Amino acid sequence: MKKLKFLIPLAIFLGLAGFLLVGLGLNPREVPSPLIGKPAPAFELPRLDDPTQKVRKEDLLGKVWMLNVWASWCAACRDEHPYLVEMAKRKIVPIYGLDYKDTRAAGQQTLSRFGDPYVASLFDADGRVGIDWGVYGVPETFIIDKAGVIRMKHIGPLTPEVIRDKIEPLVRQLNG
């Protein structure tokens, strides 16, 4: 036992290296949302394409739906846009958009140019609803269950892997 004493510093070093290695793999930008497992914040917003029509949280109760926060000025939203369009085509889950701190014209132009995957896009001009949902960057994506509870949040652009491995199974389970 006494002879192995010289290994103690090595063990401490390895432990520290282990922690640092795990830390390297973490993304400090991904702040876990406290809203997961909680009822989605209430909102009442006009549609992007029709200011007279309002969408409220209560309108969406009873079905599993996805909220995708996007904006015409957001470059990373362009990256995920084709995947959203494909998701809409495959009818995986109804997608609602939240056009965050945008102008109506620019938002509509983006959708007409790149395709509109949204059942409806809600127009959040001042970003107030975004704050309620804890949005701190765009794009962000939420999955909301039939009871109106947030079940998942994805920060950053969606990828085919995230859609296949996380969103699709979760939606199936929630609908199941």
Next chain:
Amino acid sequence: MVSAVFHAFQPTKPRLFGHGHVANPRDTHGYRCGLRLALTKNPSVLFVLSSMKHCTRWIVILTLALLAGWAQAKEAVPAAEDPALEARMLRIATELRCLVCQNQTIADSHAELAVDLRNQVKEMLKRGDSDQMIIDYMTARYGDFVLYRPPVKATTLVLWFGPAVLLLGGLVTLYVVLRRRSRLSPDEFEPDPDDEGAAVGAASDAPARTRTSGPHD
């Protein structure tokens, strides 16, 4: 995840740093002053300036104009309509982390989200909400991560007391080692170099002394 790096945080928004509104009324006044100065670039004005008699007059006029602008700017300094409210808002904002640029507080950051959240804090203060209500509002949306001083709870125990425990552990180890050593008989230690030198020096002569004194000086 690499893709998350591309997460478009708000700083990518082009109009981010040039907010649509003028943040500080002084800016507009400065601009007006600039316009007044620009008049001197007009050739006809320069011509007038070339005549000495007119020059003094123009200098007086321009100086007065500048002073007027300066006086106006001075008046405009209290940008906030209520300095006490502003101070209270800033005090709360320095406790909150900006999620876009994570090493800054909401008070320091120019990110658009930070501006929005500062306005939100101000609005809530105007409404008469307590500091704690505002902190709760923020943590409900962004989690404990927004707090520069996270609350003490089971998951943050290591964070709060880890350093103290490590320091204490180090001190205890040091104490134990020193105590054990002080109880050992002098024979257990290697002889002190100086003692050794003295002993050798006493028994022998100069060459031994140079050997011991060399590397230790």
